[in-house]
Amino acid sequence: MYEIIEKQVLSENVKLMKVKAPLMAKKAQAGQFIILRIDEKGERIPLTIADYDRKKGTITIIFMEVGKTTKQLGTMKKGDMILNFAGPLGTPSEVENFGNAVMIGGGVGIAPLYPIVRALKQAGNHVISILGVRNKDLLILEKEIDEFSDKLYIATDDGSKGHKGFVSDVLQKLIDDGEKIDIVWAIGPIIMMKVVANLTKKYDIKTIVSLNPIMVDGTGMCGGCRVSVGGETKFACVDGPEFDGHLVDYDNLMLRNRRFICEEEKACKLAGE
Amino acid sequence: MAVKKTKHEMPEQKPKDRIKNFNEVPYGYDEKTAIEEAKRCLQCKNRPCVDGCPVEIDIPDFIKQIAEGNIDKAVEVLKSKTSLPAVCGRVCPYENQCEGECTLLKIGEPVAIGRLERFLADYERDKGMKIPKKTRPTGKKVAIVGSGPAGLTCAGDLAKMGHKVTVFEALHAPGGVLMYGIPEFRLPKAIVNAEVDYIKQLGVDVKYDVVVGKTITVEELLEEYDAAFIGTGAGLPRWLGIPGENLDGVYSANEFLTRVNMMKAYQFPEYDTPVKIGKIVATFGAGNVAMDCARTSLRLGAEKSYIIYRRSEKEMPARNEEIHHAEEEGVIFKLLTNPVKFTGDEKGILKEVECLKMELGEPDESGRRRPIPIEGSNFKIKIDTALVAIGQSPNPLIPATVKGLKIGKWGNIETDEEGRTNIPGIFAGGDIATGAATVILAMGAGKKAARAIDQYLK
Ligand SMILES: Cc1cc2nc3c(=O)[nH]c(=O)nc-3n(C[C@H](O)[C@H](O)[C@H](O)COP(=O)(O)OP(=O)(O)OC[C@H]3O[C@@H](n4cnc5c(N)ncnc54)[C@H](O)[C@@H]3O)c2cc1C
Ligand code: FES
Numbered sequence: 001m002y003e004i005i006e007k008q009v010l011s012e013n014v015k016l017m018k019v020k021a022p023l024m025a026k027k028a029q030a031g032q033f034i035i036l037r038i039d040e041k042g043e044r045i046p047l048t049i050a051d052y053d054r055k056k057g058t059i060t061i062i063f064m065e066v067g068k069t070t071k072q073l074g075t076m077k078k079g080d081m082i083l084n085f086a087g088p089l090g091t092p093s094e095v096e097n098f099g100n101a102v103m104i105g106g107g108v109g110i111a112p113l114y115p116i117v118r119a120l121k122q123a124g125n126h127v128i129s130i131l132g133v134r135n136k137d138l139l140i141l142e143k144e145i146d147e148f149s150d151k152l153y154i155a156t157d158d159g160s161k162g163h164k165g166f167v168s169d170v171l172q173k174l175i176d177d178g179e180k181i182d183i184v185w186a187i188g189p190i191i192m193m194k195v196v197a198n199l200t201k202k203y204d205i206k207t208i209v210s211l212n213p214i215m216v217d218g219t220g221m222c223g224g225c226r227v228s229v230g231g232e233t234k235f236a237c238v239d240g241p242e243f244d245g246h247l248v249d250y251d252n253l254m255l256r257n258r259r260f261i262c263e264e265e266k267a268c269k270l271a272g273e
Numbered sequence: 274m275a276v277k278k279t280k281h282e283m284p285e286q287k288p289k290d291r292i293k294n295f296n297e298v299p300y301g302y303d304e305k306t307a308i309e310e311a312k313r314c315l316q317c318k319n320r321p322c323v324d325g326c327p328v329e330i331d332i333p334d335f336i337k338q339i340a341e342g343n344i345d346k347a348v349e350v351l352k353s354k355t356s357l358p359a360v361c362g363r364v365c366p367y368e369n370q371c372e373g374e375c376t377l378l379k380i381g382e383p384v385a386i387g388r389l390e391r392f393l394a395d396y397e398r399d400k401g402m403k404i405p406k407k408t409r410p411t412g413k414k415v416a417i418v419g420s421g422p423a424g425l426t427c428a429g430d431l432a433k434m435g436h437k438v439t440v441f442e443a444l445h446a447p448g449g450v451l452m453y454g455i456p457e458f459r460l461p462k463a464i465v466n467a468e469v470d471y472i473k474q475l476g477v478d479v480k481y482d483v484v485v486g487k488t489i490t491v492e493e494l495l496e497e498y499d500a501a502f503i504g505t506g507a508g509l510p511r512w513l514g515i516p517g518e519n520l521d522g523v524y525s526a527n528e529f530l531t532r533v534n535m536m537k538a539y540q541f542p543e544y545d546t547p548v549k550i551g552k553i554v555a556t557f558g559a560g561n562v563a564m565d566c567a568r569t570s571l572r573l574g575a576e577k578s579y580i581i582y583r584r585s586e587k588e589m590p591a592r593n594e595e596i597h598h599a600e601e602e603g604v605i606f607k608l609l610t611n612p613v614k615f616t617g618d619e620k621g622i623l624k625e626v627e628c629l630k631m632e633l634g635e636p637d638e639s640g641r642r643r644p645i646p647i648e649g650s651n652f653k654i655k656i657d658t659a660l661v662a663i664g665q666s667p668n669p670l671i672p673a674t675v676k677g678l679k680i681g682k683w684g685n686i687e688t689d690e691e692g693r694t695n696i697p698g699i700f701a702g703g704d705i706a707t708g709a710a711t712v713i714l715a716m717g718a719g720k721k722a723a724r725a726i727d728q729y730l731k
Contacts, residue, residue, distance in 0.1 A: 023488050037445055043536060043545035044445075068545055084445040086482035216536070216546075219443050219484055220670065221453075221508035222528035228519055233512065238670070252519050255621035259521050263547030270542050 002036075002085040005058060007078050010140045013065040014108055015074050016050070022057030024087045030115035031093030031210065031242050034059060035218040037084040038072055045069050046215045046237070048112035048187075049088060050141075059087070062111035062140065068267040089218045090241045093208070097124040099182035102174065103149070104167050104196055106132045106188020112210055113187045114141050120185075121148040128174065129153070132167035132188065136160040168195045181205050186245060190254050197245035207245035211236045213256060228252050278381030281310045283388050288601040292571045295457045295539055298598060302385075304344065307392040311339035313377065314384045321374035322386060327717035330354040332371055332386055339389060348397045351390065356429040356472060357422060357716060359398060359464045360451060362391025364561075365713050366592045398467050404474045408435035413730045416441060416498040418485045418671065421449025422712045423504035423703025425472055426719030427726075432475040434727050439498070441483040446535055449506050450704075451712070453535035454527070456565050458572065459595075462534070486674035491699065500698045500726050503686060504719060507704035509666040513557060517615025518661070522551070522623025526562045526662035533569055548573065551657020555579040555626060557612060558662035559588075564595035566660040567604045578604050579654070583611040583631050583644040607654075609633070611646060615659060627653050665709045675699070683708050692722030693729075700726055 006018040024034065033048045045067075051060035065074045076082070093116045101120050105113035110131050121127045129149040133139045134157045146152045153170045154162030163170055167188075175181065184207040186196040193209040200207040213225040213236050220238040227236050230247035234240060285291075285299040302310065314336040322332045331350055338347035351358050367373070367387040375383030397403075413436045417424045420442040428438045446452045448465045473479060485491060485505075494501050510525035512518055529548065532538040536546035554570040556563045559582035570578045580599070582589060585608050589596060600606070609631040616625045630650035633642035667685045672678060679687040679695040685708055686701040688694050694701050702718030704710055 023483065027488060041537075041544045084482050086443065086445075086484055087488065089484065089487055216528060216531050217444060217453075219508070220668065221510070222531050223510045223512075223525040224528040226519060233519065252621070255521055256519065260547045260549060263541065263549065267542045267545060267547070 001081040001083060004076055004078055004080050004082065007076075010062065011138045013074070014062065014138065014140055015065070016060060016062045017073075017076075018053075018058040018060050019082060019085060020057055021059050021085050021087075024085065025052045025054050025057045025059050028052040028059060028088040029092035030095065030119045031112070032088035032090045033112075033218075033241060034061065034085055034087030035089060035215065036061075036082050036086075038069060038076070039083050042072075042083065043069055044084070044216055044218070046089070046212070046218055048210065048212075048241070049115065050111040051115055059085075062108060064108040067264050068271050071268065071271065086218065089237055091239065093119065093242055095119045095123050099125065100180055101125040101127050102171065102181050102184045103127060103129045103145075104132070104171065104184065104186040104188070104192075105129070105145075106167060106186075106192040107134075107138070108140070109188030109192070109210075110140050110145070113185065114145055116185055117145050118148045126150050128179070130155065130167045130170045132156070132192065134158065166195070167192065168199055171196060171199060175203055183208070184245075185209075190250050190257070193245060193248075194250040197248070197250075201246045208242050209245040209248060210241045211243060211248065211253060212241065213253060214259060227256075276313055276315070276377065276380070280382045280385040280388070281306050283385070288603070291458065292568075292602050295572055297461050298458055301395055302388055302392045304392075304396070307339055307389055308342060310385050311336045311389060314340065315376055317376050321376065322371040322384075325370040325372075325374035327370065327713045328354055328720060330390075335393065336384065336386070336389060339393070344393070344396055348393050351393050352397075355716065356426060357468050357712075358390050359394035359468060360422070360460060361713055361716070362387055362394050363460050363464075364455060366711060368593050370713070398464070402467070402471050402474075404471070405433060407476065408433060410437065411435040411730065413437065413500075414439070414498045415726060415730075416494040416501045417504065418491065418494075418501060419443075419449060419504040419506060419703075419705070420447040420469070420479060421504055421506050421703060421715060422451060423506075423705075423715035423719040424449070424502065425469065426716040427502045427504065427702065427723045428477045428719075429472045429475055430720055430723035431726060432472070432477045434723070436727070436730065438477045440477060440479045441485050441489070441494070442479060442481050443484040444535070445481050447479055447481075453531045454562065454565070456530065456534055456569050458568070459565065484670070486670040491671065491675045495698055499730055500700065502692070502719070502722050502726065503671055503694075503699065503701040503705055504703045504715070505668045505671050505705045507665040507709040508668045509684075510661070511664045511666060513612060513661055513663065515612055515614055517617060517623070520615055520617040520623045521621055522617070522657060523615060523659045523661065526556075526558070526566050526660055527665065529566060529660050530562070530569065533573070539573060549658075550575055552576045553579075553656045554658040554660065555581050555654065555656045556660040556662055557581050558664070559584075560590040560662065560664070561592060561595055563660075563662035564591045564599045564604075566662050568599055568602055570658070570660070571602055571604070575658070579607050579656075580604055581607045581610050581612060581626075581628065583609065584641060585609055585633060588641045609644065611644065613651070623657065623659060624655065625653050626656050626659060627651055665704075667705050667708060671705070690721070691725035692718055693725055698729065
């Protein structure tokens with residue numbers, strides 16, 4: 001059992017929780033994730049590690065309430081117990097001094113981006129961050145990311161803050177303005193990662209994306225999380241979740257992520273009744 | 274009096290009823306039938322059946338006790354060599370082991386050793402299991418990685434020797450394949466839990482959610498423990514490697530069975546994990562795993578369930594009983610058939626599999642006749658779901674994270690006969706060492722390793 005020792009509401013349906021899991025906190029690194037199961041009848045869902053505190057023995061998760069499990073998790077309070085919490089899983093981000101790093105986060109994808117931004121800054125990179133959300137109320141971790149960024153840009157769909165439009169517009173502008181970019185990280189909706197990767201491919205800028213396929217065990221046993229990367233089948237839970245953005249088959253990932261959409265709707269409807 | 278030539282029948286659910294539920298198929302012997310069956314045993318002096326048993330259970334001895342009506346004594350004899358009899362009594366390939374050596378085969382069917390083992394285990398569980406007396410603690414600590422049959426057996430034996438044992442399991446439930454792979458209708462999960470409880474009562478501590486190699490490394494475990502046993506199994510699914518394998522509708526056997534068994538997707542939406550199954554399901558492969566997939570599909574409501582296998586009936590690796598049960602339940606066997614391509618609709622949802630007819634050629638390195646495609650024999654089958662059950666490889670996580678550990682050419686951990694790896698203090702056994710094999714071999718390996726660890730600790 002793993003205790004929720006802090007809970008914050010970041011935006012209408014985005015919540016942050018700090019969970020007591022000392023063994024996992026000791027090992028956690030940027031780019032990794034955990035798998036949790038709320039209770040005996042629960043499913044196992046992966047959530048990327050948004051932060052960790054080795055001294056206090058906590059892992060921070062930030063999640064958007066989209067399905068049955070995240071909605072149920074959202075109702076849990078400080079002091080409540082999560083039945084299972086396994087990790088850290090996946091391969092950590094490759095952190096080194098690349099030079100000039102552009103860090104792009106979309107929606108709740110901003111959460112897993114944060115520890116990577118911090119790690120890259122601490123490794124000596126010049127860091128430019130671009131955060132994209134639908135409207136300004138949905139923006140999370142702005143202050144935290146700003147602290148480790150040399151420059152921070154915001155893009156909103158409705159123009160309520162920063163640039164009106166997409167993160168890829170901001171990236172395009174940086175490129176057009178002659179910014180020399182050594183590496184790009186893009187974490188967010190699949191479509192966003194696809195658009196960013198298509199753009200950087202034109203300019204031959206190395207791009208890392210973090211994928212979020214449906215998972216079960218998270219240990220490489222079931223292959224439910226498989227993604228096609230450069231024509232090869234990879235298991236996101238062990239080989240990833242980060243991959244070379246130019247090699248990922250995004251369309252197949254979108255298709256595989258819709259596998260249980262009807263069942264999910266049914267479960268949500270029943271839970272709502 | 275002449276010996277009855279055939280085994281006493283074991284009553285079971287009728288095929289047309291059982292494909293509508295997940296309850297166990299056979300009901301098991303009652304005491305009277307068990308005694309009658311035990312009386313068929315000739316009590317051979319040379320005990321060929323014992324040679325056929327990987328854990329050397331004193332088979333004629335427990336059978337003798339049953340025949341004389343001393344059921345409690347029979348349980349004792351059985352339990353002295355195995356701590357998971359209720360499991361083995363259900364899933365062991367007896368026909369290749371003890372029963373395959375039985376002298377009665379000369380005149381008819383062997384003694385139903387498997388059914389008798391199952392009877393004893395169930396009898397004991399119903400009565401409440403007796404916990405053996407605690408041995409004096411040795412003060413030594415052993416870490417076991419993985420709670421499959423290899424890890425559990427090793428843990429149980431070491432605890433009986435007085436060592437302090439902790440099992441580290443990556444998942445949220447114990448049992449390995451017994452829990453996530455083998456379906457409820459063949460091995461009820463309550464039985465696995467009861468066997469695990471027994472091992473816990475011996476003093477073994479089980480910690481879940483610990484992915485060794487990620488949460489903690491084997492080297493770190495060895496800072497706190499005097500020895501480690503690795504029993505992480507062969508969990509890495511193999512693929513057909515044909516186009517369309519990533520379409521919506523294609524599952525590995527592991528994903529499908531884990532969803533249904535461990536996550537209880539057959540009780541969705543009461544349980545949160547879903548599984549989607551169409552009207553027509555094709556399972557590729559013909560081992561126990563494939564039979565489990567094909568039979569599970571029927572229970573989830575599939576109208577047609579195919580087994581598609583590239584060799585012939587004779588080469589099918591599944592236990593006889595599994596094939597027999599699958600046939601009874603209406604599974605359709607398409608043998609000498611090899612898939613070459615999956616195709617989907619415009620949304621990427623699986624619709625069809627294209628296959629080739631095969632014929633058998635010369636024997637290959639496995640000794641089985643090699644299947645050869647018949648050119649131009651392509652044909653298509655409409656399917657909604659494909660389950661790939663063509664085997665598993667050893668889990669790569671531990672082999673990849675323990676520095677200097679000697680790895681074999683299949684990605685398995687190399688050990689000697691007793692489970693010693695090339696690193697002192699690290700032992701391994703079960704599917705991680707042998708590649709996907711059987712429950713009883715995994716238990717045998719756990720047992721031998723426990724002895725070797727005990728020696729190492731002295
Ligand atoms: C569907 C199916 C049906 C089968 N039917 C039969 C049958 O009828 N008869 C028969 O004899 N055999 C059968 N088998 C084979 C048999 O189940 C296996 O040979 C046996 O379970 C192997 O035992 P094991 O202890 O080596 O590994 P496993 O049972 O695979 O257990 C390994 C355990 O280690 C855990 N683990 C893995 N990595 C880590 C890690 N890094 N850290 C911590 N824990 C970890 C896993 O989660 C798992 O719980 C079947 C297998 C399957 C899949
Ligand atoms: S989640 Fe099962 S293999 Fe990745």
